[in-house]
Amino acid sequence: MIETFFQQEEDYLVQVKNLTRVFGNQRVLRDITLNIPAGQTLVLLGESGCGKTVLMKSIIGLIRPTKGQVLFDGNDINRLNQRQISKIRTRFGFVFQNAALFDSMTIGQNVAFPLRQVGRYSNDQIREMVLSRLSEVGLPDSVVYKKPAELSGGMQKRVGLARALVMNPEIIMYDEPTTGLDPIMSDVINELILRTRIRNPVTSIVVTHDMNTAKKVADRIVMLMPEPRLDPNESQIIFDGTVAELEQCRDRRVQQFINGEAGERLMELRGEATGAGY
Amino acid sequence: MSTVFDKNSNRNRSEHGMFFNWVADRGGVVIDSLIALGSFSLFVWETVVWMFTRLPRSETVWPNFYRVGVSSLPVVALTGTFIGMVLAVQSYFQFSQFGLETRLGGVINMTLVRELGPVLAATMLAGRVGSAMAAELGTMRITNQIDALSAMGAHPIRYLIVPRFLACFFLIPILTVMADFMGLAGGFFYCNLVLDIDVHHYWDNSAQFVTNFDLFSGLVKSVFFGSAIAMVSCYQGFNCKAGAEGVGHASTSSFVFSFVAILVLDLFLGIGMDSIYFAMYPEGFGGI
Numbered sequence: 001m002i003e004t005f006f007q008q009e010e011d012y013l014v015q016v017k018n019l020t021r022v023f024g025n026q027r028v029l030r031d032i033t034l035n036i037p038a039g040q041t042l043v044l045l046g047e048s049g050c051g052k053t054v055l056m057k058s059i060i061g062l063i064r065p066t067k068g069q070v071l072f073d074g075n076d077i078n079r080l081n082q083r084q085i086s087k088i089r090t091r092f093g094f095v096f097q098n099a100a101l102f103d104s105m106t107i108g109q110n111v112a113f114p115l116r117q118v119g120r121y122s123n124d125q126i127r128e129m130v131l132s133r134l135s136e137v138g139l140p141d142s143v144v145y146k147k148p149a150e151l152s153g154g155m156q157k158r159v160g161l162a163r164a165l166v167m168n169p170e171i172i173m174y175d176e177p178t179t180g181l182d183p184i185m186s187d188v189i190n191e192l193i194l195r196t197r198i199r200n201p202v203t204s205i206v207v208t209h210d211m212n213t214a215k216k217v218a219d220r221i222v223m224l225m226p227e228p229r230l231d232p233n234e235s236q237i238i239f240d241g242t243v244a245e246l247e248q249c250r251d252r253r254v255q256q257f258i259n260g261e262a263g264e265r266l267m268e269l270r271g272e273a274t275g276a277g278y
Numbered sequence: 279m280s281t282v283f284d285k286n287s288n289r290n291r292s293e294h295g296m297f298f299n300w301v302a303d304r305g306g307v308v309i310d311s312l313i314a315l316g317s318f319s320l321f322v323w324e325t326v327v328w329m330f331t332r333l334p335r336s337e338t339v340w341p342n343f344y345r346v347g348v349s350s351l352p353v354v355a356l357t358g359t360f361i362g363m364v365l366a367v368q369s370y371f372q373f374s375q376f377g378l379e380t381r382l383g384g385v386i387n388m389t390l391v392r393e394l395g396p397v398l399a400a401t402m403l404a405g406r407v408g409s410a411m412a413a414e415l416g417t418m419r420i421t422n423q424i425d426a427l428s429a430m431g432a433h434p435i436r437y438l439i440v441p442r443f444l445a446c447f448f449l450i451p452i453l454t455v456m457a458d459f460m461g462l463a464g465g466f467f468y469c470n471l472v473l474d475i476d477v478h479h480y481w482d483n484s485a486q487f488v489t490n491f492d493l494f495s496g497l498v499k500s501v502f503f504g505s506a507i508a509m510v511s512c513y514q515g516f517n518c519k520a521g522a523e524g525v526g527h528a529s530t531s532s533f534v535f536s537f538v539a540i541l542v543l544d545l546f547l548g549i550g551m552d553s554i555y556f557a558m559y560p561e562g563f564g565g566i
Contacts, residue, residue: 057425082433089430089431090430090431092429097422098422100425102426103417103423104414114431117430117431118431163430
C-alpha cells in the first residue's frame with residue numbers, strides 16, 4: 001500500500017470519502033474512499049463502465065455525488081459557491097478523452113481560453129504562453145489559426161494537453177489520453193505526461209485501459225471493479241498499490257485485466273445478457 | 279410501432295397486469311413531465327440570476343447578436359413581403375364582393391402589425407436560430423465541450439446561455455419591425471400595382487384602423503416570443519441525449535416546443551393586450 005501510517009490528512013491534495021454515485025437505478029460508484037497526496041501520479045484502471053471517469057469528474061465537481069464527500073486541498077468541492085468553485089478549477093487541468101476542443105474556435109483560441117477566463121494577461125503574454133505550450137507538446141506555430149476539425153486525433157489530444165497545461169495547474173486529470181491513437185502517438189502522449197511531471201511538481205490522475213500507459217507513468221495504480229459484479233460487502237477498489245505490486249497481485253480479476261485475458265468473462269457477459277431479458 | 283427489439287415487447291402481461299401497466303405508464307408520463315417542467319424552471323431561473331449577477335463577456339455576445347439579428351434579417355424580410363402579398367390576394371375577393379377594396383389597407387396592415395408580423399418573425403427565429411442553437415449546444419454537450427467549459431472555471435450558463443438569451447430578447451423586436459415593414463410594403467405593392475387599388479384610400483384606411491397601440495402590442499408580444507424561443511432551444515440543447523439521434527431530437531423538439539409556446543403565448547398575450555387596450559380606451563377600437 002502506498003499510503004503510510006505516518007501520512008497526515010493535510011498531506012493529501014485530494015480526499016474522496018465514502019463516495020457513492022447513482023444514475024437512475026444504476027449505482028456506478030459505491031462507497032469509494034481514496035486519498036491522493038500532492039505530487040503523486042495515480043492511474044485509475046478498470047474495465048469499461050466501472051466508474052473511472054465518473055470518479056474523476058466527481059473529483060473536479062462536474063458530477064455531484066449521491067453520497068459522500070470530495071475534498072480538494074481541504075475544501076469540500078460540492079459545498080463551494082460558484083465563485084469559489086470557478087477559482088479552484090483554475091488549479092485543475094483536465095484532458096478529455098476526445099480532447100473536447102471548442103470546435104467554433106481556432107486552436108490558438110482554444111489554448112488561450114483558460115488564460116482569457118482569468119483575465120489578468122495581456123494579448124502579447126497570452127500569445128507567448130500559447131505558442132510555448134503548443135511547442136512543448138510538439139505542435140508548430142502554424143496550427144494556431146486552424147480549427148480542431150482540421151487536425152488529426154493525435155494532434156487534437158496534444159492541443160487538449162496544451163490547453164490543460166497552459167495555466168500551470170497543480171493537478172492534471174487525463175481521461176483515457178491514449179485511446180484511439182496508434183502505438184507511437186500513444187507513447188508520445190505517455191512521454192508528455194512524464195515530462196510534465198518532471199518539469200512541474202504536478203499531481204496527476206490518469207484514467208486508462210492501456211497497461212503500457214499505466215506501467216510507464218504510474219506512481220500508484222488503483223483498480224476499480226464494476227459495481228454490479230461485486231459482492232454486497234466487497235470494496236469497489238480491488239487493487240491499490242505500485243506497478244510492481246500490481247504485477248505480483250494474485251487476484252484473478254486483476255491478473256485477467258493486466259494480461260488482457262477474457263477468461264470466463266464472455267460466459268459471464270452472456271449470462272448477464274440472458275438475465276437482462278434481451 | 280412495436281418491433282422485435284422494443285424494450286416492452288418481452289413483458290408477459292396478464293389482464294390485470296396490463297391495466298396496472300397502463301396506469302403506471304400514464305403516471306410515468308405525468309411524473310416525467312413534472313420533472314421536465316421543474317428542470318426547465320430551474321434552468322430559466324439560473325439564467326435570470328446569471329444575467330443580473332455578472333454581465334457576459336463581449337466576445338460571447340456579439341457573435342450571437344450577429345447570428346440572431348443580421349443573419350436572420352433577409353429571411354424575415356422575404357417572408358414578411360410574401361405574407362403581405364398573400365394577405366392581399368386572399369382578402370381581395372371577399373372585400374371586392376362588397377365594394378370595400380380600399381379597406382384592404384386597414385385589414386392587411388392591422389393583421390400584420392398585431393398578429394402576423396410578430397408570429398412570423400418568431401417562427402422564422404425558432405426555425406432558423408432556435409434549432410441551430412439546440413443542435414450546437416447539443417453537440418457541445420455530447421462531445422464534452424460543456425464539461426470542458428466548467429472544468430476551466432467558466433460557467434456554461436453565463437458563457438453559453440445568457441448571450442443567446444440577450445440576443446433573442448433584444449433583437450426580435452427589430453426583426454418584427456422588419457417583418458411588419460416588409461409585409462406592409464408587399465401588401466401595398468400588390469394592392470396598388472396588381473389590384474389597382476387607390477393609393478390615397480389605401481393608406482387613409484390604414485391610418486384609420488392601425489394605431490400605435492397595435493404596433494406596441496405586436497412588439498411586446500415579440501419580446502415574450504423571443505425569450506421563450508431562447509429558453510426552450512437552449513434548454514433542449516443543454517439537456518441533449520447522447521448520439522446523433524439525441525442532437526436531432528433536441529433540434530426538432532426545440533422548434534416544436536418553441537412553436538407551441540409562441541401560439542400559446544400569442545393567445546394569452548392577445549387577451550391580455552386587449553384587456554389593457556380597453557382599460558386605456560374604454561370607447562373601444564377607434565373607427566371600427
